[in-house]
Structures are given as structure tokens and as C-alpha cells.
Amino acid sequence: MANSNFDQGNSGIWSRRDFISGIGVAMAGASVLPVAEAVVQSEPGGGYPLFNGKDLSGFYTHLVGYEKNNDPKQVFSVHDGMLHISGEVNGCIVSEREYGNYRLVAEYKWGERMWPPRETQAMDCGLLMHCGNEDGVNFGLFPRSIQFQIYQGAVGDLVLLPGNEELSAMIEGEDRAGGFQYVSGAPAQQRQAGGDGPPFDITAHFGKDPEWKNVKGFHSPNDATLPHDQWNTMEVIADGDTLTCRINGREVNKATNLRIVSKGTDASLTRGRIGIQSESGEIFFRRLELFASRPSFLDGRL
Secondary structure (H helix, E strand, O other): OOOHHHHHHHHOOOOHHHHHHHHOOEEOOOOOOOHHHOOOOOOOOOOEEOOOOOOOOOEEEEEOOOOOOOOOOOOEEEEOOEEEEOOOOOEEEEEOEEEEOEEEEEEEEEEEEEOOOOOOOOOEEEEEEEEOOOOOOEOOOEOOEEEEEEEOOOOOOEEEEOOOOEEEEEEEEEEEOOEEEEOOOOOEEEEEEOOOOOOOEEEEOOOOOOOOOOOOOOOOOOOOOOOOOOOEEEEEEEEOOEEEEEEOOEEEEEEEEEEEEEOOEEEEOOEEEEEEEEOOEEEEEEEEEEEEOOOOOOOOOO
């Protein structure tokens, strides 16, 4: 996607004021901090490290069967500059702040372990975008969110995960073997989940192998991902009510006109907290960095 503002974020020429206003930083449930008081600061190169490589500052944990920020099994830990997610307990780690209008760059690599009862299944994780304020409202596991799968053979699949609200999006695509698949330039279709509709909705990433199988180690040569033991780069661009996903530079999914329907209201979904799943698969992240996508100031209200 050609966009001079994304190029600015890459080149590092954003000022601190541009960066903070462009990335749309807000405290959950509160008004955005004035720029002069905001604690978010860009680093050399123009980005803001969502993960600092030292500890879990700026995040909280929510695991099934445990209270918030109670992680006795150390499902989420930091060592050697990496975020290590063991996958032993299902749940997620979620940013304490909300964000809008950004480009998230994540670099990940699989570990080796899958936990019972999924030892032989494809390794599974995922990024949760625009997370709502209630934890565990989607099947008792995750907050309301838009998920981009990190799932062997299915990396970049887009999943609408509603909570108490209905989610909808317009996605260009076609019905193919294995279900609805993102195809840039195809007629856009409305996808919905929650409310009176299905409990979730999946749009397969572009080029997904029609022979995909839920088996550990699955890798298709047609996928944008690299083999199991290599680092992959996943980018998610949040630009207003649009989310775009790239894997190793290839655009694999895109949703526009993201909307949330709750209690008679119908509003654009443009921001929220950012989460990462723990879902049985061991995985490492060595980079989680945000770049401003365009200069616009958000008020932080959902």
C-alpha cells in the first residue's frame, strides 16, 4: 500500500508530537492524555516498542481459570530479549493502553511444544486487534477483538471475535475450497459475527492452501510464511476503520468498514487494546513495535 505517512513512520522523521498524535494513544476507558504528559516516546528509527525486551511492562495477563495478572505457570515470560509464550494455559496478554492509526510490526518464531489435548495439531497463536474492555467474553477466552491468526498454514486468517456486541466488516473475497478467502479486487462482502449471527467469522488469508490440515508442522510452499525454525515478520496496519495484514511483506488480508453494534448503536471500530493469544502453541516474539500511520488525534473513547 503506497502511503507517504507509512513511509514517514519507517524513516524515523516523525516528531514526538506527530508520533503520539498519529498513533492515537489512549488509556482504556479514559480521555487521551495531553501530548505534553504522554509517557509514550518514539525511539531512534521512529517506532515505539510495545514490548521493551526486558519485562511485561504495559501489559496484563488474562488466563482461563486464573484471575487477571495471575500467571503462576509463567505462560508469559521474558528472557534473552524475547517474549516467550509457553501456550500451556489458554488466554492472552493485552496492552493496558488503547491504540489507533498505527502500523504494528511483530517478529515471531515457533517453539517446539504443543500442549494437551492438541499435541499433534498445528501450532496456534494470534494477534488480537482493537480489543474491547471486557476480558474473556469470547468463549470465555478472549476479549472482543479482530484476530489475525498465527496458526501453522493459516497465518493471516482474519477472525471476527465478538463479545457482547456484534462485529461486522467489508472484505474483498471469494468462496473457495475451505471457505471464504480474501482476494484483493474481488467484490466486497459483508462479514458478521455475534448478535443473532454466528459466534465468530473467519476469512482465510489470500492463497491459503486448499489442502490445509490441522497437523503440527503444516507448511505450504505457497504461503508467505517461512519454515518452522525461521523468524517471520507480521505487520498489521490500522488506518481508521481498516485493518490490513502483511506477512513477510505480502498482503494477505484486509478488512474495511469495521463496525461494532451494541445496544442499538452502530459505530466504526477504529481503535482498542492490542493482545497476543496463548493457545496451546509455544512461540517467541523478539519484536513488537508500533509506527504512526497518519497524523490524527483520537479522543480515546470507544
